[in-house]
Amino acid sequence: MKIDIRHIAKLSKLSIPEDQIERFEKEMQSIIQLVENLPEIEGKATAVDTENTMELRADEVVASASREDMLMNAPQVAAGCIVMPKVVE
Amino acid sequence: MNNKYEIVVGLEVHAELSTKTKIFCGCKNEFGAEVNTNVCPVCMGLPGTLPVLNEKVVEYGIRMGHALNCTINRATKHDRKNYFYADLPKAYQTTQDDVPLCANGYLDILVGDETRRIGITRLHIEEDTAKLIHADEFGGTLIDFNRCGVPLIEIVSEPDMRSAEEAKVYLETLRTILLYLGISDAKMQEGSIRADVNVSVRPVGAKEYGVRVETKNVSSFSGVYNAIVYEANRQIEVLENGGELFQETRRWDDAAGKNVLMRSKEDAQDYRYFPEPDLLGYVIPEELVEKLKAELPELPVQKTLRYMNECGLSRADAETIALSKDKAFFFDACMATGKCGPKLLSNWVLGEITRVANERRCEISELPLTVENLVDMIALIENKTISNAAAKTVFEIIVDKDEKPADIVKAKGLAQISDTSALQTIVDSVIAANEKAINDYKGGRTNVLGFLVGQCMKQSKGQGNPAMFKEMMIAAIENS
Numbered sequence: 001m002k003i004d005i006r007h008i009a010k011l012s013k014l015s016i017p018e019d020q021i022e023r024f025e026k027e028m029q030s031i032i033q034l035v036e037n038l039p040e041i042e043g044k045a046t047a048v049d050t051e052n053t054m055e056l057r058a059d060e061v062v063a064s065a066s067r068e069d070m071l072m073n074a075p076q077v078a079a080g081c082i083v084m085p086k087v088v089e
Numbered sequence: 090m091n092n093k094y095e096i097v098v099g100l101e102v103h104a105e106l107s108t109k110t111k112i113f114c115g116c117k118n119e120f121g122a123e124v125n126t127n128v129c130p131v132c133m134g135l136p137g138t139l140p141v142l143n144e145k146v147v148e149y150g151i152r153m154g155h156a157l158n159c160t161i162n163r164a165t166k167h168d169r170k171n172y173f174y175a176d177l178p179k180a181y182q183t184t185q186d187d188v189p190l191c192a193n194g195y196l197d198i199l200v201g202d203e204t205r206r207i208g209i210t211r212l213h214i215e216e217d218t219a220k221l222i223h224a225d226e227f228g229g230t231l232i233d234f235n236r237c238g239v240p241l242i243e244i245v246s247e248p249d250m251r252s253a254e255e256a257k258v259y260l261e262t263l264r265t266i267l268l269y270l271g272i273s274d275a276k277m278q279e280g281s282i283r284a285d286v287n288v289s290v291r292p293v294g295a296k297e298y299g300v301r302v303e304t305k306n307v308s309s310f311s312g313v314y315n316a317i318v319y320e321a322n323r324q325i326e327v328l329e330n331g332g333e334l335f336q337e338t339r340r341w342d343d344a345a346g347k348n349v350l351m352r353s354k355e356d357a358q359d360y361r362y363f364p365e366p367d368l369l370g371y372v373i374p375e376e377l378v379e380k381l382k383a384e385l386p387e388l389p390v391q392k393t394l395r396y397m398n399e400c401g402l403s404r405a406d407a408e409t410i411a412l413s414k415d416k417a418f419f420f421d422a423c424m425a426t427g428k429c430g431p432k433l434l435s436n437w438v439l440g441e442i443t444r445v446a447n448e449r450r451c452e453i454s455e456l457p458l459t460v461e462n463l464v465d466m467i468a469l470i471e472n473k474t475i476s477n478a479a480a481k482t483v484f485e486i487i488v489d490k491d492e493k494p495a496d497i498v499k500a501k502g503l504a505q506i507s508d509t510s511a512l513q514t515i516v517d518s519v520i521a522a523n524e525k526a527i528n529d530y531k532g533g534r535t536n537v538l539g540f541l542v543g544q545c546m547k548q549s550k551g552q553g554n555p556a557m558f559k560e561m562m563i564a565a566i567e568n569s
């Protein structure tokens with residue numbers, strides 16, 4: 001199986017230097033070989049298991065966490081928000 | 090638009106549900122709160138947290154599914170849609186893939202004089218993303234997680250629309266249904282409804298669909314219309330110049346009135362859907378599905394048709410009332426009393442009552458005006474006790490005070506004078522005072538009649554019967 005590292009890098013928004021492409025190709029090849037050895041799963045794995053179902057939650061407000069706590073681990077905070085490098089998709 | 094081509098349109102509509110809390114946690118679901126105050130470890134996607142599905146989200150989804158004549162999948166589940174973007178802290182969206190809550194429905198819409206049936210492929214429930222605020226003054230992008238985890242329904246239509254106008258009507262109809270069901274604020278300007286538009290073109294008569302292009306980020310009715318017209322014209326131009334179309338995603342820029350390429354097919358995201366391991370499947374009791382179906386109110390398109398066929402209203406009036414839940418509920422409540430006819434009632438609902446509600450920036454249901462007083466007043470006009478002019482005086486009072494129209498008419502002496510001798514006195518005095526107009530009329534300028542009747546109405550302080558004045562005026566002039 002041919003692995004197109006440039007395409008994968010583009011989808012993952014990673015910049016990989018040209019001289020590294022070959023190395024990644026080799027490394028990913030070995031990962032794929034590993035996964036290829038997994039047994040094929042027969043049948044539809046996505047069917048709903050109606051024997052083992054979950055309880056739903058009532059639509060009732062539970063106090064939210066404090067903003068200070070929630071933003072504590074953020075590398076940068078401004079105006080009550082997490083700041084991240086500018087991206088426009 | 091080049092008429093050698095037919096436009097084919099399908100819409101994917103996202104609507105935020107107006108539940109009290111988010112879909113998978115108990116944080117408040119509200120628009121416009123202080124940034125990052127309705128957040129918790131679950132909706133911020135912290136490791137080790139587990140989602141718990143809100144039962145109201147399922148209920149609201151089923152309501153909409155019924156309104157769209159869908160099959161309800163009573164055994165359903167959730168899936169992960171993987172993508173890497175800052176608006177999604179978990180790096181996946183919890184949504185539904187192969188077993189949506191509702192599927193295979195349709196919506197009838199009224200376009201021009203035609204009823205068009207638009208197929209509904211599916212309706213599923215999922216979570217909304219965080220809001221990114223692009224702020225140069227902070228040298229980056231700010232993230233507000235209040236919207237993250239707000240429940241959404243996504244409604245996917247079949248490619249059954251054939252014009253921009255149809256797509257606009259479809260979206261407007263969906264919006265009105267959401268309001269009728271009370272399951273969404275459906276405010277496009279606040280982003281609670283958003284649409285992705287799929288457009289292709291094909292030569293008229295062709296069976297095969299053309300290459301489909303998706304336009305994202307459309308968030309107004311006019312935007313949907315303009316985005317479709319723009320994209321269809323772009324595709325036709327490419328084909329007419331011998332070019333080739335590609336399956337791609339484009340972004341609508343409403344201010345510029347055009348779209349730009351966002352990504353081509355080669356760069357299409359691979360979402361790697363798989364069943365959400367943090368949520369089990371669930372089975373919706375049949376009784377609940379049936380109960381929600383029984384509770385379905387009469388929907389806007391049925392209302393429009395009923396107003397036209399049973400009440401004899403014009404298409405325009407019927408639709409204006411039906412497309413507003415507020416107007417329609419008030420109109421129906423008045424009709425239910427059986428005390429007045431539909432025509433005059435619709436004039437008042439669409440005229441004076443809407444004017445006052447607009448002036449006060451409120452709903453009709455929020456006015457102190459009661460159904461009982463309004464229908465009593467209309468009945469007084471219909472049985473000719475009061476004129477339209479006198480009714481306005483009555484209305485000014487009952488719009489704010491709960492007083493009986495009959496009492497107001499008595500207290501203010503507003504009853505219409507139909508006593509011929511009293512009216513004749515007025516006609517005679519108007520004739521005596523307007524010699525020139527009378528001569529004009531005799532000379533063939535019959536349009537002065539309106540002026541003369543107006544003078545009579547003025548003298549009678551609005552209490553005369555204008556039809557009787559007109560008749561008596563003509564008779565008096567011709568006999569003089």
Ligand SMILES: [Zn+2]
Binds near residue numbers: 114132
């Ligand atoms: Zn939360």
